[in-house]
Amino acid sequence: MHVATVGLLAGLGVALVAAVVLGGLWLSRTSTLSNRVGSFHCALSDDPTGPWRGGVAEYGRVRMSWWRLRSIAPRAAAVWVRRGIVVLERRFLPDGAEPTAVVVHCRVGTAAGPAEVWLRMSPDAYSGFTSWIEATPTTVGAAI
Numbered sequence: 001m002h003v004a005t006v007g008l009l010a011g012l013g014v015a016l017v018a019a020v021v022l023g024g025l026w027l028s029r030t031s032t033l034s035n036r037v038g039s040f041h042c043a044l045s046d047d048p049t050g051p052w053r054g055g056v057a058e059y060g061r062v063r064m065s066w067w068r069l070r071s072i073a074p075r076a077a078a079v080w081v082r083r084g085i086v087v088l089e090r091r092f093l094p095d096g097a098e099p100t101a102v103v104v105h106c107r108v109g110t111a112a113g114p115a116e117v118w119l120r121m122s123p124d125a126y127s128g129f130t131s132w133i134e135a136t137p138t139t140v141g142a143a144i
Contacts, residue, residue, distance in 0.1 A: 013040075024058065039057065040058075040131075041054075041055075041121065042125065044120075045075075045117070045120070045121040047118065054070065055077070057129075059082070060079075061082075062081065062083075065078070066078040080109060082109070085108050086106060088107055099123050101123075101124055
């Protein structure tokens with residue numbers, strides 16, 4: 001066998017192992033994110049017409065985190081504080097009797113200041129999202 005052939009086969013073997021490892025990490029991450037309590041599939045855009053980035057959002061006690069679907073990053077790509085999320089408008093897609101998605105225009109608080117984002121989610125996810133926002137606890141010590 002020629003040295004070039006051995007080198008080529010070794011390189012292909014390393015590439016195959018790397019692809020299998022990265023694919024396994026991605027599947028594990030996606031499965032973990034999708035099965036968490038309070039998580040739902042949610043696409044994100046900085047513009048109402050897109051481009052849309054697929055992802056998984058998860059709401060917690062005080063914040064909502066959003067992870068890119070096509071990533072193996074261990075941290076969320078965006079995190080918004082619950083009190084800083086304001087729904088400005090919503091639009092059902094398609095506009096027929098049975099909507100398949102809801103596009104939600106939100107103002108969110110970020111480290112750089114307020115920003116506007118568009119979230120696309122299922123109608124069931126939207127119901128949970130708005131319930132979560134409406135259930136924001138009042139400030140401790142506030143008058144009742």
